[in-house]
Amino acid sequence: MGYEGKKVLVVDDSAVMRQIIKKNLKELGFSDLTEAEDGAAGLKKAGEGAFDLIVSDWNMPNMTGLEFLKAVRADANLKAVSFIMVTSEADKEKIMEAVQAGVNQYIVKPFNAVQLEEKIKAIKF
Amino acid sequence: MAAIDFNDGKMPSVLTDVSRDSILSIFNTIFGAEPKFDGKDNEGKVGEGVVGIISFMGDVNYIIMLALPKDSAIAMASKFCGFDIDYDSPDMGDVVGELANVLAGDIVARMSKEELKVTMSLPTIMRGHDVEPLLPRGLPLEKLSFSMAEGNFMLKVAGAKSGDLVGRKPGT
Numbered sequence: 001m002g003y004e005g006k007k008v009l010v011v012d013d014s015a016v017m018r019q020i021i022k023k024n025l026k027e028l029g030f031s032d033l034t035e036a037e038d039g040a041a042g043l044k045k046a047g048e049g050a051f052d053l054i055v056s057d058w059n060m061p062n063m064t065g066l067e068f069l070k071a072v073r074a075d076a077n078l079k080a081v082s083f084i085m086v087t088s089e090a091d092k093e094k095i096m097e098a099v100q101a102g103v104n105q106y107i108v109k110p111f112n113a114v115q116l117e118e119k120i121k122a123i124k125f
Numbered sequence: 126m127a128a129i130d131f132n133d134g135k136m137p138s139v140l141t142d143v144s145r146d147s148i149l150s151i152f153n154t155i156f157g158a159e160p161k162f163d164g165k166d167n168e169g170k171v172g173e174g175v176v177g178i179i180s181f182m183g184d185v186n187y188i189i190m191l192a193l194p195k196d197s198a199i200a201m202a203s204k205f206c207g208f209d210i211d212y213d214s215p216d217m218g219d220v221v222g223e224l225a226n227v228l229a230g231d232i233v234a235r236m237s238k239e240e241l242k243v244t245m246s247l248p249t250i251m252r253g254h255d256v257e258p259l260l261p262r263g264l265p266l267e268k269l270s271f272s273m274a275e276g277n278f279m280l281k282v283a284g285a286k287s288g289d290l291v292g293r294k295p296g297t
Contacts, residue, residue, distance in 0.1 A: 013247070014226075016219040020206055059226065059247060064296040088230025089245075091237055109227045110155045110205075 003029040006125075007049060010035045011042035011056040011068065012086070021055055021086070024113040028120065039063025043071050051081050052125055055116075058087035058094070066101060073102040082125045086111070129185035129241070131284035136265035139239055140187060141165075144282050145269055147231040152273065155227070156204055160273040169268050171279055174198060175217060176251045177225030178258060180290035181232070183243035188291055189232070190257055190281040191225040197276025204275060222248035246292030257281065258291050 008030050012018045018035045025033060034049060036042035040063040042056060054072065058065035065085055072078045082104045087094065090108045098106055105119040129137050145162055153159040174194040181187050193201060195212055202210040202220040210216045229245045236243050251258065260266060264284040271278050 014219045014223050016206060016210070016216050017223055019208075023207065059245070059295040061247060061293060061295065067296055088227045090230065090234045093237075109223075109230065110151065 003120075004031060006030060006052040007032045007034070008053045008055060009042060009046055009049070009051045011037075011039065011054065011060070011065070013038050013057065013060040017057065017086075021116075024116050025055070027113045028117050039065060039068030039071070042068050046072060046078050046081065047075070053082045053084065053120070053123070055084045055086060058085055058089065058098075066098060069098065069101045069103055082123045084116075084119055084123070127184075131264050134263055134265060136267045136282065136284060137185075139236075139241070140185070140282050140284075141267050141269060143232055143235045143239065144189060144280055147228055147235060148269070148271060148280055151228050151231050152271075155224075156201070156273060156275060158273060160271040160278075163270040163272055163277075165267055166270040166279070167266070167268050169270055169279055170255050173254050174252070174256075175221045176256055177221040178249045178251065178291050179225050179229040180246040180285065180292045181229070181236075181243040182246070182287065182290060184241045185236075185243060186285045186287050186290060188258070188260075188281075188283045188285050189225070189229065190283070191221065191228060192257075192279040192281060193221055193224075194276060194278065197278050200275035201278075218250035218252065222250050244294075246290065247295055249292045261286065 010018050010021050022033050036045045038060040056065040084105045085098050085103045088109045104123050107119050149159050171192040171194050175198045177191040225248045266283045269280045
C-alpha cells in the first residue's frame with residue numbers, strides 16, 4: 001500500500017504514545033509525520049499543513065480529541081481531512097459521540113500496527 | 126445499580142472485581158500473557174517505583190493507583206513501547222500514566238455494564254519510595270497484588286469524596 005507522501009498529524013498528550021503511533025505508522029510506510037501535544041496545538045498545526053490524515057487521542061488537556069474533531073469538521077479548509085480517534089474508552093456512548101461528530105474510524109487502546117492499518121485501509125483516502 | 130457512597134467505610138466488591146478483571150484482560154492484551162492475581166494484600170508495599178493515578182467521578186467517586194516497582198516498570202515499559210525507556214526519564218512517567226489510562230478506559234466500560242456511569246480523569250504520576258496521594262481517613266482502601274513475567278505490581282483502589290479526587294479533567 002503506497003502511503004509514501006501522505007501527510008499525517010499525530011496528536012496525543014503522551015510523548016511516548018506519539019512515539020508508538022509514529023513507529024506504527026512508519027512500519028506501514030508513512031514517512032511525513034507531524035506531532036502535537038493536545039487538541040489546541042493539533043488544530044494550529046492542522047491549519048498550517050495540508051494533512052491527509054489526523055490520528056488523535058481523545059483524553060487530553062486543554063482541548064480533547066472530540067473538541068478537536070468538532071473544530072476540524074467546522075473548518076472549511078480542514079473538514080475533509082480523514083480523522084482516526086484513538087482512545088482508551090470503548091464505551092458505546094463515546095463511540096456514538098465521535099461518529100456523530102464526524103470521525104472516520106475509532107480505535108481502542110491498546111492496539112498494534114496491524115489494527116491501525118485495518119482502520120487506515122477502511123478510510124480509503 | 127444505585128449510586129455508591131462509602132458511608133459504611135467498606136469497599137464495594139464491584140469496584141475491586143471490575144478493577145481486577147480489567148487488569149487481567151488489558152495486561153493480557155498488552156503483554157501477551159494474563160497476570161496472576163495474588164489476592165488482596167493490604168499490608169503490601171511497592172518500594173521504589175512509579176504510580177499512575179486515575180480518578181473516577183459519577184455514580185461512584187474513587188481512585189485507582191497502578192503501582193509498579195522500579196524493575197517491573199522498566200520491563201513493562203520496554204514491552205509496551207517496543208523500545209527501552211530510562212527509569213529516570215520523564216517518558217517513564219508517561220508510560221505508566223498511559224498504562225493507567227488504558228486500564229481506566231476498560232474500567233469505565235465495565236462499570237457501564239454494571240450500570241454505574243463514571244468518567245475518568247487524566248493520569249497523574251507519582252514516583253519515589255512507597256508513594257501514594259494523601260487519602261482521606263474513613264474511606265476504604267484495597268490493595269490488589271499481581272505477578273507476571275515482567276514483575277510484580279499492585280493496584281490500589283480507594284474510595285473518595287468528590288473533593289478528594291486526584292487528577293485533571295480532560296478538555297477545555
